[in-house]
Amino acid sequence: MSELITLSKSNQRPAQLRQEDLKLQFSERGVKELDALISHYPNKKACILPGLWLAQREYGGFLSGDAIAEVAFRLDRHFAEVEGVATFYSLYNAVHKPGKHKIEVCTCLCCHLNGAWNLRDHLVKKLGIRHGETTSDGMFTLEEVECLNTCDRAPAIQVGSNYYGPVNEQQMDELLDTLRKTEESTVVQYAADVVKVQLRKNEV
Amino acid sequence: MSRLDSAVIGLGRSKLPFSMAEYKLLLEHSKDPTFRTLDGYKAKGGYTALTKALTMERSAIVDSVKAAGLRGRGGAGAPAFLKWGGMPKEKKTNHYLICNADEGEPGTFKDKELLENCPFLLIEGMTIGGFAVQGDVGYIYIRAEYMDGAKAVRNALDEAYAANLLGKDILGSGLNFDIEIHMGAGSYECGEETALMSSLMGERGMPRLKFPSAPFPVVSGVFEKPTLIHNVESYSNMPFIVNNGAEWFASLGASTKNSRGTKIFSVSGHVNKPGNYEVEFGTPLRELLELAGGIRGGKLKACIPGGSSVPVITAEDVDRAILGYEEMGEVKSMVGSGGCMFFNEHTDMVKLAWRSALFYANESCGKCTPCREGTRWMVQILERICRGDGRPGDVELLKQVASQIDGRSFCPLGDAAAWPVLAAIRVFPQEFEYFVEHGKSMVDSIPSLIGVP
Ligand SMILES: Cc1cc2nc3c(=O)[nH]c(=O)nc-3n(C[C@H](O)[C@H](O)[C@H](O)COP(=O)(O)O)c2cc1C
Ligand code: SF4
Ligand code: FES
Numbered sequence: 001m002s003e004l005i006t007l008s009k010s011n012q013r014p015a016q017l018r019q020e021d022l023k024l025q026f027s028e029r030g031v032k033e034l035d036a037l038i039s040h041y042p043n044k045k046a047c048i049l050p051g052l053w054l055a056q057r058e059y060g061g062f063l064s065g066d067a068i069a070e071v072a073f074r075l076d077r078h079f080a081e082v083e084g085v086a087t088f089y090s091l092y093n094a095v096h097k098p099g100k101h102k103i104e105v106c107t108c109l110c111c112h113l114n115g116a117w118n119l120r121d122h123l124v125k126k127l128g129i130r131h132g133e134t135t136s137d138g139m140f141t142l143e144e145v146e147c148l149n150t151c152d153r154a155p156a157i158q159v160g161s162n163y164y165g166p167v168n169e170q171q172m173d174e175l176l177d178t179l180r181k182t183e184e185s186t187v188v189q190y191a192a193d194v195v196k197v198q199l200r201k202n203e204v
Numbered sequence: 205m206s207r208l209d210s211a212v213i214g215l216g217r218s219k220l221p222f223s224m225a226e227y228k229l230l231l232e233h234s235k236d237p238t239f240r241t242l243d244g245y246k247a248k249g250g251y252t253a254l255t256k257a258l259t260m261e262r263s264a265i266v267d268s269v270k271a272a273g274l275r276g277r278g279g280a281g282a283p284a285f286l287k288w289g290g291m292p293k294e295k296k297t298n299h300y301l302i303c304n305a306d307e308g309e310p311g312t313f314k315d316k317e318l319l320e321n322c323p324f325l326l327i328e329g330m331t332i333g334g335f336a337v338q339g340d341v342g343y344i345y346i347r348a349e350y351m352d353g354a355k356a357v358r359n360a361l362d363e364a365y366a367a368n369l370l371g372k373d374i375l376g377s378g379l380n381f382d383i384e385i386h387m388g389a390g391s392y393e394c395g396e397e398t399a400l401m402s403s404l405m406g407e408r409g410m411p412r413l414k415f416p417s418a419p420f421p422v423v424s425g426v427f428e429k430p431t432l433i434h435n436v437e438s439y440s441n442m443p444f445i446v447n448n449g450a451e452w453f454a455s456l457g458a459s460t461k462n463s464r465g466t467k468i469f470s471v472s473g474h475v476n477k478p479g480n481y482e483v484e485f486g487t488p489l490r491e492l493l494e495l496a497g498g499i500r501g502g503k504l505k506a507c508i509p510g511g512s513s514v515p516v517i518t519a520e521d522v523d524r525a526i527l528g529y530e531e532m533g534e535v536k537s538m539v540g541s542g543g544c545m546f547f548n549e550h551t552d553m554v555k556l557a558w559r560s561a562l563f564y565a566n567e568s569c570g571k572c573t574p575c576r577e578g579t580r581w582m583v584q585i586l587e588r589i590c591r592g593d594g595r596p597g598d599v600e601l602l603k604q605v606a607s608q609i610d611g612r613s614f615c616p617l618g619d620a621a622a623w624p625v626l627a628a629i630r631v632f633p634q635e636f637e638y639f640v641e642h643g644k645s646m647v648d649s650i651p652s653l654i655g656v657p
Contacts, residue, residue, distance in 0.1 A: 147310035149350075
């Protein structure tokens with residue numbers, strides 16, 4: 001990866017990415033969808049956010065350097081620019097490879113008042129991981145997040161595209177069991193859903 | 205009638221809080237699943253407003269926004285007319301519309317319900333807007349967590365396109381208007397309108413210069429083109445204004461100084477029936493609490509009436525507060541985004557201030573120093589106090605840091621971080637002093653409130 005961000009000449013901006021340096025992995029469908037998404041905006045740059053969601057789906061839930069480079073290449077942007085965007089937003093998994101399922105526990109005001117800390121402590125004990133960590137079998141990632149804006153259902157959690165709440169410890173355990181048996185990664189599924197809702201019916 | 209009588213009646217009408225129940229305008233059919241489909245929406249009178257609007261003069265629609273007295277529901281409560289009227293009358297370039305559905309203010313979940321259950325209200329409202337200000341494309345910026353809402357809007361958009369209610373030559377009127385969904389990726393700051401535009405243009409969600417350092421969005425907004433940006437609830441009011449007339453709309457909330465129509469409040473915290481309640485402006489805050497089934501787990505202690513960014517008020521103030529933009533100022537708080545949280549007597553205000561400060565520290569975009577450093581500093585001080593290691597003078601220091609952020613940051617997120625902390629210290633100073641002095645809370649918290657990491 002590092003050769004992609006080396007400067008072509010001193011004091012110059014990074015060189016444009018070249019196809020021969022990249023291992024492009026987008027599926028045919030992914031490329032078509034990206035083209036449809038690009039058509040929603042007056043320029044390609046505006047498609048960076050949707051493009052990253054698409055890459056998150058295509059690359060199995062993790063935006064590796066290769067994934068970011070592919071988005072940058074397909075949108076004619078520099079690597080550093082796209083990486084900068086990817087690392088700003090909390091829902092892009094650009095820094096750590098997440099587990100198969102990401103459990104996002106809301107610990108913000110209302111959930112805080114309604115016992116989110118107990119739920120969090122329960123998860124920490126049960127899974128043996130803390131905020132931002134992934135279990136050694138790669139099954140779960142735990143994350144403490146800010147308000148999910150479903151405070152009427154506090155304490156609330158998000159897993160993939162779904163909200164759950166109010167959740168108690170027993171329901172949490174049941175959910176973990178269900179997730180363990182789920183074939184598909186809810187992280188990838190979530191990215192797929194985000195891409196899908198941005199496309200019109202005739203564009204899919 | 206004697207003069208005395210009429211004076212008494214006059215007084216009764218304006219001063220004494222009178223009883224009002226829920227007033228369901230936007231949420232009237234929110235429990236009806238067919239309302240999410242085009243047929244069901246039309247059966248309830250949907251799209252009559254757009255049909256009517258398309259026969260009206262553009263300027264007449266803009267005037268009715270003014271006459272209706274609609275104010276933005278996104279938080280600041282700015283008159284919507286300023287934006288509608290500010291859009292260029294003569295079209296020289298593309299015009300854009302944006303719907304701000306990046307609801308992230310802790311305590312607020314009204315847009316979520318509107319997106320999930322009444323997507324057509326938003327789409328019809330935006331299309332009316334597209335006609336009135338000659339828009340080409342409308343973007344609905346939805347936070348990525350709101351998948352249910354986004355799916356409902358997607359289905360609604362697809363149905364609208366199929367029925368020629370969007371796209372080319374809408375209903376044979378010659379109007380071309382597209383609506384696209386743009387999903388966020390997890391950032392509260394992207395709710396701020398200029399940051400949202402940065403994010404929509406494919407950048408980090410950082411705010412841009414505002415007037416007077418830069419032109420208003422209606423002159424140069426997203427993609428440097430004239431842009432009309434509103435909250436979901438603001439647009440969703442448009443079908444009612446067009447259909448029922450501006451005068452009718454302005455008669456709602458007429459008891460208040462300058463707030464018209466209805467407002468959806470998301471009630472949560474220690475209440476028996478948390479949820480969204482739509483009331484007319486001018487309703488006493490107390491009644492909102494009663495609608496939500498009253499307080500649970502003890503007596504009422506405090507309330508944050510408009511989302512975490514607005515100052516906290518005491519139980520006494522809850523009794524006299526009237527829901528209205530100016531009226532809430534009398535109890536030194538705001539309507540904000542309508543995220544109304546009630547707290548019972550076991551709530552520790554110091555920990556609440558800590559949690560609120562932590563939210564802003566986590567969500568600060570990092571562009572300007574007062575907010576980036578100040579929010580972190582506030583968290584450090586509050587964390588120290590909550591651990592029992594508070595030092596003498598910490599409360600003073602906290603006040604000082606907060607007031608250095610307030611008014612000195614690049615965007616209102618900094619102010620929003622400072623206000624709740626300053627208000628908590630102003631309203632409950634004894635709790636802070638006690639915590640610093642004794643190293644423990646003055647309130648006997650129920651166990652679920654204790655855990656501080
Ligand atoms: C930090 C911050 C976050 C905001 N978040 C939101 C939001 O989630 N939703 C929203 O509609 N407005 C939000 N706003 C207000 C917007 O900047 C803007 O005022 C609003 O979208 C304008 O729409 P309106 O005229 O309909 O109120 C936020 C403002 C700030 C400063
Ligand atoms: S106040 Fe400054 S650091 Fe905070 S969110 Fe706004 S621009 Fe970013
Ligand atoms: S505080 Fe958890 S959903 Fe709002």
